[in-house]
Amino acid sequence: MEKYFDVKYLWGSFPMLLPYLQVTFVVAGLSVLFGTILGLIIAAMKLGKSKVAQKIANGYITALRCTPSIVLLFLVYYGIPAIVEIFGVSMDTVDKIVFVVITFTLQFGAAMAEVIRSAYESIDHGQFEAAVSVGLSPFQAYRRIIFPQAFVVALPNFGNSFLELIKEGSLAYTIGLIDVMGKASLVIASRINAHALETYIALSIMYWVISIVIEQLFLQLEKLFSKGKQVIKPA
Amino acid sequence: MLEIKDVHKSFGKNEILKGVSLKIDKGDVVVILGPSGSGKTTLLRIINFLERADKGHAIFDDTDVNLKTASKKQIHRIRQKVAFIFQNYNLFHNKTALENVTEGLIIGRKVPKKEAVEMGKNALDKVGLSEKYHAYPSELSGGQQQRVGIARAVALNPDIILFDEPTSALDPEWVGEVLNVMKTIAKEGTTMLVVTHEMSFAKDVANKVIFMDGGVIVEEGTPKGIFTNPKEDRTRQFLRRVLPEDYMVYI
Amino acid sequence: MSETFDIHFLIQTFFVALSGVPTALIVTIVSLIVALPLGFLLALTRINRIPVLQWFSQVYVSFIRGTPVIVQIFIVYSSVPLFLTSLFKFYHVSVDVYKINPIWYAFIVFGLNSTALMIEVFRSAISTVSKGQLEAAYSVGLTNLQAFRRIIIPQTLVVALPNICTVTINLIKATSLGYAMSLQEITLKAKVAANANYNYVEAYIDIFLVYLMLCSLVEYLFKRYEKHLRKYKTVAA
Numbered sequence: 006m007e008k009y010f011d012v013k014y015l016w017g018s019f020p021m022l023l024p025y026l027q028v029t030f031v032v033a034g035l036s037v038l039f040g041t042i043l044g045l046i047i048a049a050m051k052l053g054k055s056k057v058a059q060k061i062a063n064g065y066i067t068a069l070r071c072t073p074s075i076v077l078l079f080l081v082y083y084g085i086p087a088i089v090e091i092f093g094v095s096m097d098t099v100d101k102i103v104f105v106v107i108t109f110t111l112q113f114g115a116a117m118a119e120v121i122r123s124a125y126e127s128i129d130h131g132q133f134e135a136a137v138s139v140g141l142s143p144f145q146a147y148r149r150i151i152f153p154q155a156f157v158v159a160l161p162n163f164g165n166s167f168l169e170l171i172k173e174g175s176l177a178y179t180i181g182l183i184d185v186m187g188k189a190s191l192v193i194a195s196r197i198n199a200h201a202l203e204t205y206i207a208l209s210i211m212y213w214v215i216s217i218v219i220e221q222l223f224l225q226l227e228k229l230f231s232k233g234k235q236v237i238k239p240a
Numbered sequence: 241m242l243e244i245k246d247v248h249k250s251f252g253k254n255e256i257l258k259g260v261s262l263k264i265d266k267g268d269v270v271v272i273l274g275p276s277g278s279g280k281t282t283l284l285r286i287i288n289f290l291e292r293a294d295k296g297h298a299i300f301d302d303t304d305v306n307l308k309t310a311s312k313k314q315i316h317r318i319r320q321k322v323a324f325i326f327q328n329y330n331l332f333h334n335k336t337a338l339e340n341v342t343e344g345l346i347i348g349r350k351v352p353k354k355e356a357v358e359m360g361k362n363a364l365d366k367v368g369l370s371e372k373y374h375a376y377p378s379e380l381s382g383g384q385q386q387r388v389g390i391a392r393a394v395a396l397n398p399d400i401i402l403f404d405e406p407t408s409a410l411d412p413e414w415v416g417e418v419l420n421v422m423k424t425i426a427k428e429g430t431t432m433l434v435v436t437h438e439m440s441f442a443k444d445v446a447n448k449v450i451f452m453d454g455g456v457i458v459e460e461g462t463p464k465g466i467f468t469n470p471k472e473d474r475t476r477q478f479l480r481r482v483l484p485e486d487y488m489v490y491i
Numbered sequence: 492m493s494e495t496f497d498i499h500f501l502i503q504t505f506f507v508a509l510s511g512v513p514t515a516l517i518v519t520i521v522s523l524i525v526a527l528p529l530g531f532l533l534a535l536t537r538i539n540r541i542p543v544l545q546w547f548s549q550v551y552v553s554f555i556r557g558t559p560v561i562v563q564i565f566i567v568y569s570s571v572p573l574f575l576t577s578l579f580k581f582y583h584v585s586v587d588v589y590k591i592n593p594i595w596y597a598f599i600v601f602g603l604n605s606t607a608l609m610i611e612v613f614r615s616a617i618s619t620v621s622k623g624q625l626e627a628a629y630s631v632g633l634t635n636l637q638a639f640r641r642i643i644i645p646q647t648l649v650v651a652l653p654n655i656c657t658v659t660i661n662l663i664k665a666t667s668l669g670y671a672m673s674l675q676e677i678t679l680k681a682k683v684a685a686n687a688n689y690n691y692v693e694a695y696i697d698i699f700l701v702y703l704m705l706c707s708l709v710e711y712l713f714k715r716y717e718k719h720l721r722k723y724k725t726v727a728a
């Protein structure tokens with residue numbers, strides 16, 4: 006192993022890694038999409054009247070909050086094929102990205118359930134009553150009064166969860182997915198572990214820039230949507 | 241006992257205090273009146289160094305302190321002599337009523353704990369809160385919280401107590417009890433500098449009333465003099481606004 | 492993958508996973524001992540706008556929050572030996588940097604990481620404690636230090652507690668990445684046990700259960716402590 010720091014390798018890593026950002030974003034995008042739907046369902050269970058549904062939702066949220074991403078990833082990667090196999094179906098040909106998306110959908114769903122719930126609960130009940138009292142139907146009250154307000158409250162937390170998702174997604178390399186992180190490991194392996202540091206620094210700069218961009222994006226969104234509206238502070 | 245000389249203070253471009261001087265003798269109860277924004281709070285905060293003046297002196301007994309450049313030591317010494325009652329009480333949220341009172345004694349003054357607790361209880365008894373030694377601020381009404389605030393100040397046995405609108409954050413029902421406590425300690429000879437909009441307190445308890453407007457002292461005198469025979473137009477206008485008609489007649 | 496689900500292995504490996512708990516906890520606790528005071532101090536530099544330090548902590552927080560923990564681990568794990576080797580060579584210290592116990596790397600990574608998170612936690616918590624509390628402390632004659640120790644810090648801690656709990660849980664979870672430093676913690680131990688017969692499903696169920704227990708316990712302890720402190724929180728928050 007060569008043991009010195011060479012900036013040449015740092016710059017050289019960018020063109021090799023950049024194309025694989027696409028995979029990172031596809032994983033994140035799909036997980037956000039499915040995870041938000043899952044989160045809505047779980048939040049509805051938690052806010053609903055059924056005690057059983059509440060228990061299930063709570064249990065799900067707790068379990069997911071307590072499980073490291075890498076553990077969840079391997080549980081899904083080994084566990085789902087094992088379960089499916091019982092029914093005589095083989096998942097050998099299924100692409101790895103599917104397991105990654107399932108993993109982060111499950112995780113993002115749990116996070117979103119809490120985000121949605123707390124946003125919903127932060128809205129004063131008087132808002133609904135006032136809406137109904139001026140003649141809106143309950144559905145209209147939700148759509149026109151409650152949802153827009155809850156959306157503004159949820160936005161920053163949604164942004165945070167999204168950032169977490171992108172960062173945790175880097176662990177997909179452990180099951181062999183070639184996203185930016187996976188590509189970085191390949192690059193390092195191809196150099197027989199020399200100049201690993203330079204490659205990782207290049208990688209960290211990429212993640213850093215992405216995070217800052219997303220953060221700014223959500224800040225702007227927040228400004229846009231809370232314009233003219235009273236900013237509601239979550240309790 | 242306390243003399244303030246030529247205090248100036250600006251926030252950014254706004255000059256809030258434009259040379260304020262006043263003198264308070266031992267046992268005086270001085271009430272400051274004035275419209276909102278006239279700099280009353282700022283003046284009190286400067287005396288307690290919660291704010292730094294741009295210029296000015298405080299002469300305490302015989303020691304002269306520069307209100308702009310005072311050292312940490314000087315500030316500490318002045319704060320030992322001056323107590324402050326806040327408009328919004330500012331009780332320590334993480335301490336019980338009794339602990340609020342003893343905190344300054346034990347930590348600030350190094351009074352032995354047992355003695356401090358005794359003093360603290362006495363102070364709370366004086367403001368009528370013998371039942372509430374161990375209640376946290378969140379468990380007290382506004383009036384009770386402000387009475388703890390007064391007990392906290394009184395227990396320190398300061399040379400002077402500064403009150404910044406002690407009743408204006410209170411629901412009307414609690415104002416009376418706080419004013420009564422203030423009257424009691426005034427009668428005991430406590431030197432007080434009070435910013436308030438409670439005209440009855442100014443009239444009945446104060447021996448000197450100061451009217452401030454636009455960062456200067458417009459007029460000062462006895463309550464009777466100020467209320468019945470104000471010399472300045474601005475004072476008259478202010479009083480006409482804040483005093484009920486029949487009250488003018490009553491004086 | 493093994494053909495059948497092995498209950499016996501499941502039970503056996505549960506205890507293997509459990510034996511990794513002390514390592515995970517030590518790393519967590521040491522990191523917190525570093526992060527809590529340091530995070531508080533750096534949060535103060537941002538609140539009080541202390542020239543160079545506030546800028547430093549802002550960039551620091553941004554970097555740590557903007558990059559995956561696993562990448563941070565790799566950076567520390569590949570840079571510290573480089574640095575130490577040249578340092579040792581310079582001072583003629585004959586220590587093999589590659590024989591250093593990985594737990595030291597874990598302390599560095601997770602200490603740095605949680606310090607950044609604590610800065611954010613305390614920054615928002617301190618801003619909820621009103622300026623009036625500090626002024627009241629001054630007005631009864633407390634010094635700056637006394638005011639912070641007795642009034643501001645206790646109140647800040649109460650407000651910050653739920654977020655400190657979250658950071659702690661995330662920290663425990665993040666120690667599962669210790670495998671990248673050959674740290675003998677929960678995940679690595681169980682995984683190694685599974686390697687022999689490919690009982691990965693069982694091993695990961697065990698790991699999952701251990702984390703679930705550990706995190707539930709930590710959350711429970713925080714909740715109890717919170718309740719204990721709740722008394723004055725209603726106003727403080």
Ligand SMILES: Nc1ncnc2c1ncn2[C@@H]1O[C@H](COP(=O)(O)OP(=O)(O)OP(=O)(O)O)[C@@H](O)[C@H]1O
Pocket residue numbers: 251256274275276277278279280281282283
């Ligand atoms: N920290 C500050 N920064 C900027 N401006 C300030 C600050 N504190 C006070 N001011 C301004 O100084 C002016 C005087 O304020 P001050 O609080 O002393 O008035 P006041 O006479 O106590 O009024 P009120 O009766 O409303 O309490 C106000 O215009 C206020 O906006």
Ligand SMILES: [Mg+2]
Pocket residue numbers: 280281282404405
């Ligand atoms: Mg005022």
